[in-house]
Amino acid sequence: MAILSTRSAIAAAALLLMLSVPAQAASEPAAKLPPGPVAGTSLPQSYVHNLAKMAYIWGWPMVNIHNRHMVFSKVPENGLGDGVLPVAPLNRLTMLTDYIQPEERAVATPNQDVVYGFGILSLEKEPVIFQVPDFGNRFWVYQLGDQRTDTLGGAGRMYGTKPGFYMVVGPDWKGKTPKGVRGVYRSSTNIAYIIPRAFLDDTAEDRRAVQPVVSQILAYPLSEFDGRMKTRDWSKIPKLSDPAGGKQGSGAETQWVKPEAFFKELPAIMKEVPPQRGEEALYAWFQSLLDAAAKDPAVADTLAKAAVEADKEMMTEMHRYSRAGVPVGNGWVAPMNGAEFGTDYYSRAAAAKANIFVNPRRESAYYGQEFDAGNARLNGANAYTITFPKGGLPPVNGFWSLTLYDDAHFFAPNEIKRYSLGTKNKDLVYNPDGSLTLYVQNARPAAGKLANWLPAPKGDFELFIRAYWPKAEILQNNWTPPPVQKASAN
Structure with a gap:
């Protein structure tokens, strides 16, 4: 009977609480969003210019995909x-x-x-x-x-x-x-x-x-x-023919986002991409710029100039692998939230600029490198070695590789047409102690090192490790790639 009495008391208290709530509260809709920017506000040029740069970083990846869609539609x-x-x-x-x-x-x-x-x-x-x-x-x-x-x-x-x-x-x-x-x-x-x-x-x-x-x-x-x-x-x-209208094989990536046209394309993106939860205020903020530009050519001109400036200042720097993730040791930098960016607008834009179609980290972990162990820029004028200790290869259930790119993040032409080394190579030569040394240099090495040679261009280059289906050591950040050591070419 004690249990029944307790339950009855709880039910009575709940009923009393319900009756004490005003009737209109039960049918009241979810809280409204606070008011946004007031239309027609006189906006200083400096404000428009700086907010436009924020909008550029935020919208760059989505404009990129929008323009790929436009190209593929043809x-x-x-x-x-x-x-x-x-x-x-x-x-x-x-x-x-x-x-x-x-x-x-x-x-x-x-x-x-x-x-x-x-x-x-x-x-x-x-x-x-x-x-x-x-x-x-x-x-x-x-x-x-x-x-x-x-x-x-x-x-x-x-x-x-x-x-x-x-x-x-x-x-x-x-x-x-x-x-x-x-x-x-x-x-x-x-x-x-x-x-x-x-x-x-x-x-x-x-x-x-x-x-x-x-x-x-x-x-x-x-x-x-x-x-x-x-x-x-x-x-x-x-x-x-190249659907983007360009020519493959030279220079940097196809220019999917043209800064001078960015703010003419952004209104379409605002309609195509609904706000994530909590982004409504951000959308209203950027929409206030677009509304002002639609009414005032001077504002539109400021937006265009700010986009060009942002592309030159920020996107150029964000193109670097060293800016596209978290330092994890020995000069390597790894993105931690690929394809799951949420409201991390910087990481989304940095990945889109450097390596747009990144997998989630549980599918593939990435490590980028631009410097040797002495913090000098990687350059084909020098030779380098990367030695994985015995048992120290990237811990994966899938595959791993070390890829070399030029400073535009594309393959560097070489005489043996080799651009990466890793799981796919069945003839890698291990050292007597079980470690694996890879040779990164421009000059062709001695015959005994040829299987482990990753050819480098004469100028600056980058290295990139992929670890597909990474094991817990990687996902928990308990594994770090070895340093890139400067060596003598041989």
Whole structure:
């Protein structure tokens, strides 16, 4: 009876509390947002100029993806842009059949360990189906991202994703999942992207072995889904002109964001990308600039000039690997929140400038390096060694690699056409004590070191470590890459 009495007392107290609340409170809507900027306010040029720089950093990644979407909307069929870049009409993807070619300039910091695919999605049209073949023991991961460059969720070997059909839907989709579709990924934006990656050993045997798998990696509109696994021979697709209108093979990354046009494009982005929770005030703040610019040419001119200045001052510096993450020791810098940036607008923009399509860290950890152990800039006039102690290779369940890039974050041409070393190389030579020394230099080394040689250009360069499917030592920051030691060329 004591228990019943206690429960009765609690119920009575709860009823009394409910009755004591004013009737209107029960139906009162959620708290309104506080008022934002007042329209028509006279804004000082200095204020407009400085706030515009903030808006530029905030919006740069989303304008970048917006412009890629615009370019891909004009692609007529699956093909190779300028003979090297996988391009496809919206809501489809195109796969390569080998490592990406060094002439590629559409995406900085490319990977030479995987067979890539790429597609831009336009989900306001309809959902998109993507196929996952049976990869066997091969490492694989599909990167799915929204217009903010944040992940939509994981699909890959580390997630135990099963072969079959999966679907990507937009933020407003309310349809029924078709029978036979194993899972649904919802994007917060209608513009999204898909980037399959399948690990490839640097051997002729594995190049042959991967082809049947790659042929089953496709994406297409939901209206074409029939429950049957489709195939495509990606070795027989046409070469198309560069859809961005440029020429692959020289210079820096394709200029996806043109600062002088940024504030003319930003209004579209504000409509395409809904605010994250808590961003409503930020949107109102930046919208006040756009509203003022629409009414006053002087304000619009100030915005354009501020964007050009911000691009030159800030984005140039943020392009450096040393500015795209957290120092973790021995001069290496690692991003910690790739593809899960939230409101970290700096890291989002820095990653977008240096290496836009980064995976979440649980999928791949990255380490960038620009300096040797003496804090001198890496340069081909010098020779370097990197020695992983016995048992000290990057701790991964997937694969690791050390890649060399020029100062624009692209592959540096060399006589043996080698741009990275790591798990994919089956002929690496270990030292008698079990350690592994890699030789980074411009001059061809002695024959006994050739297998471990990573050719460097004559000028400045960077090094970049990838650790796909990293183990706990990396995720808990208990592993640090070894220093880059200056050495004598031999």
